[in-house]
Amino acid sequence: MAADLSRGQYLVEALAACDNCHTPRGPDGYNLSARFSGGAQTFTGKDYVARGSNISPDKETGVGGWSDEALSAAIVAGLGRDGQLAPAMPADSYRALTNADRRAIIAFLRAQPAVKAQPAAQPQRNGAWTPHPAPGAEAAFDEAALSDRIKRGLYIASIARCLACHSAEVDDAPDFVNGLGAGGKIFRMAAGVAVASNITAHPDKGVGAWSDDELKRAITQGVSRKGAALKPPMSTLAKAHFAKISPEDLDALISYLRTLPPKE
Numbered sequence: 331m332a333a334d335l336s337r338g339q340y341l342v343e344a345l346a347a348c349d350n351c352h353t354p355r356g357p358d359g360y361n362l363s364a365r366f367s368g369g370a371q372t373f374t375g376k377d378y379v380a381r382g383s384n385i386s387p388d389k390e391t392g393v394g395g396w397s398d399e400a401l402s403a404a405i406v407a408g409l410g411r412d413g414q415l416a417p418a419m420p421a422d423s424y425r426a427l428t429n430a431d432r433r434a435i436i437a438f439l440r441a442q443p444a445v446k447a448q449p450a451a452q453p454q455r456n457g458a459w460t461p462h463p464a465p466g467a468e469a470a471f472d473e474a475a476l477s478d479r480i481k482r483g484l485y486i487a488s489i490a491r492c493l494a495c496h497s498a499e500v501d502d503a504p505d506f507v508n509g510l511g512a513g514g515k516i517f518r519m520a521a522g523v524a525v526a527s528n529i530t531a532h533p534d535k536g537v538g539a540w541s542d543d544e545l546k547r548a549i550t551q552g553v554s555r556k557g558a559a560l561k562p563p564m565s566t567l568a569k570a571h572f573a574k575i576s577p578e579d580l581d582a583l584i585s586y587l588r589t590l591p592p593k594e
């Protein structure tokens with residue numbers, strides 16, 4: 331159980347970044363006294379308006395009354411209490427979770443304080459969304475796969491959503507066939523606009539010429555190759571989450587990124 335909890339904490343904090351959408355923010359970052367009681371950001375797509383829900387163990391307003399199966403279905407299949415969740419919940423990226431890691435995440439969530447908080451608004455959903463898991467990360471990994479360095483790197487890149495954010499998009503969906511890691515997705519935030527970079531092994535358009543240390547610094551500190559601060563959401567994720575990625579996982583992630591076929 332204890333091992334489960336620390337693994338769950340690692341997955342949630344370093345990789346899956348659940349707080350990013352499910353924990354309110356104050357002036358100094360996440361408001362951890364209301365952890366998992368619902369996110370500050372509203373996600374708007376063509377067919378939905380949704381906010382990260384209360385996933386604290388409160389029975390009435392959170393997910394305390396949900397079974398493990400129901401929680402699993404939300405996390406890896408994007409199924410909520412009344413059908414498909416809006417695709418802002420990145421279940422496609424979490425499909426790869428091993429059974430043990432999925433259980434560890436649920437155990438960690440259940441061990442947090444219950445926070446009573448009603449949603450600010452009910453989600454609106456009028457669509458049916460096709461799942462878009464990354465190639466090779468369409469189904470739960472088994473433990474054996476994680477001892478293969480490149481597969482482990484893909485596992486991390488899926489769960490940390492590197493591939494979902496950094497692939498080219500067609501019709502609001504990642505184009506993994508033609509644009510895996512090629513960048514181009516646009517993020518419009520209060521802080522301004524950012525365009526996801528090309529993280530393929532292309533020598534000039536991508537990160538092919540970057541050293542391992544330069545890549546690690548970008549991922550864990552949010553700093554560009556030249557040393558300038560990267561923009562959110564990358565800088566925020568780097569500092570609040572990816573900074574906690576273990577050295578072994580970081581090495582595996584970088585080995586995997588080096589295998590991404592160069593794209594312009």
Ligand code: HEC
Binds near residue numbers: 347349382385404415
């Ligand atoms: C990029 C933002 C984002 C991240 C990261 C994220 N979620 Fe979500 N999640 C959402 C949104 C938005 C919804 C609500 C979708 C809707 O109402 O259709 C949601 C819904 C859920 C639900 C369903 C709750 C309910 O009341 O219906 C669960 C459970 C959940 N998320 C768990 C998690 C866990 C666990 C993680 C980390 C492993 C996580 N989420 C990471 C955005 C996110």
Ligand code: HEC
Binds near residue numbers: 496537549567
């Ligand atoms: C929520 C979307 C999102 C996620 C998740 C994300 N990134 Fe990024 N990333 C971006 C954006 C946007 C930029 C561009 C920032 C800028 O222009 O300053 C960026 C920049 C970068 C850069 C700098 C590239 C350059 O040319 O300067 C690297 C390297 C990078 N990301 C790697 C990763 C890796 C590896 C992961 C997974 C561990 C990841 N990112 C997860 C959105 C994301």
